[in-house]
Structure formats: structure tokens, C-alpha cells
Amino acid sequence: MATKAEAIAELETxxxxxxxxVADLDDRAYYEQWLGNWGLTQLLAHMGGWFKEMTFAMQRAxxxxxxxxxxxxxxxxxxxxxxxxxxxxxxKHGLATFDAYFKRYIEAAKALPEEMYGADATSGKAKIxxxxxxxxxxxxxxxHTAELETWLASRK
Numbered sequence: 522m523a524t525k526a527e528a529i530a531e532l533e534t535x536x537x538x539x540x541x542x543v544a545d546l547d548d549r550a551y552y553e554q555w556l557g558n559w560g561l562t563q564l565l566a567h568m569g570g571w572f573k574e575m576t577f578a579m580q581r582a583x584x585x586x587x588x589x590x591x592x593x594x595x596x597x598x599x600x601x602x603x604x605x606x607x608x609x610x611x612x613k614h615g616l617a618t619f620d621a622y623f624k625r626y627i628e629a630a631k632a633l634p635e636e637m638y639g640a641d642a643t644s645g646k647a648k649i650x651x652x653x654x655x656x657x658x659x660x661x662x663x664x665h666t667a668e669l670e671t672w673l674a675s676r677k
Contacts, residue, residue: 522640535662563606565619570605571657572626579629
């Protein structure tokens with residue numbers, strides 16, 4: 522299981538690579554529909570929304586609280602994704618929002634103590650820091666980079 526430094530480095534690498542693929546696109550590209558009924562605007566809002574939610578989860582975990590607030594259920598991702606995409610900022614403003622949410626997300630990850638990363642000695646399961654970086658960050662970039670690359674190739 523990755524240490525804090527390793528997990529954060531992987532997240533930063535994936536963010537930089539993903540962002541580099543969209544940084545030079547013109548505003549029109551953000552409105553093209555290519556991921557179901559989503560375009561780049563909605564995809565960035567979706568990913569940024571999860572960064573925002575998991576930033577709060579890390580802050581709670583860092584205070585010794587349960588990462589998910591009482592009464593909140595993240596298991597129905599479709600509901601959350603619809604909520605995030607509905608609040609999408611259009612065009613380059615959406616990229617700026619995505620960047621701002623990512624910045625807060627990675628700052629929250631860096632603020633977690635080292636002992637919240639790695640694997641539990643007894644169970645071998647990933648600790649909370651790794652889980653919160655994996656789901657909303659590292660895995661999310663993995664998942665959407667292939668889709669993004671396919672769309673970008675189709676535009677040539």
C-alpha cells in the first residue's frame with residue numbers, strides 16, 4: 522500500500538497528465554457531447570464535485586470524525602453525479618473550478634497525518650487516506666483518461 526508521499530505523488534502525476542490533455546482546448550470543445558449525455562463541462566464538474574466532497578471527508582477524518590457525515594450516503598453515485606453535473610460551469614470556467622477543487626482536495630490530503638496512509642497492520646486493508654485518494658482521485662483519473670483520449674482522438 523502506498524505511503525502518503527507515494528499516494529500524493531501518484532495523484533499529482535495523474536492530475537497533471539489529465540489536465541494537460543484539456544488545457545489547450547477551445548471553449549467550443551467543452552460543449553461537445555461525447556460521454557453519454559455529458560461533455561467535458563459535465564465531466565469536469567463530476568470529477569470536481571467528488572474532489573470537493575472528499576476534501577470534506579478528509580477534513581473530518583483528520584479531526585478524528587467519521588469521513589461521511591451522519592445521514593449521508595455516497596453509495597448511490599448516479600444521484601451524486603447528476604447533482605455535480607447539474608452545477609457545471611461552462612467552458613474554461615469549468616476547468617478553473619475543477620482546478621480549484623483539486624487544489625483543495627490535495628491540500629486536505631497533505632494535511633492528513635502519515636499514519637492515515639498505508640495499510641492496516643491487522644487487516645491489510647488500505648487506510649482512510651489511501652481510500653479517499655484512490656476513489657475520487659487516482660482511480661477517477663484512470664477511469665476517465667481513457668474516455669477522454671478516445672474523444673480527443675475522434676476530434677482529429
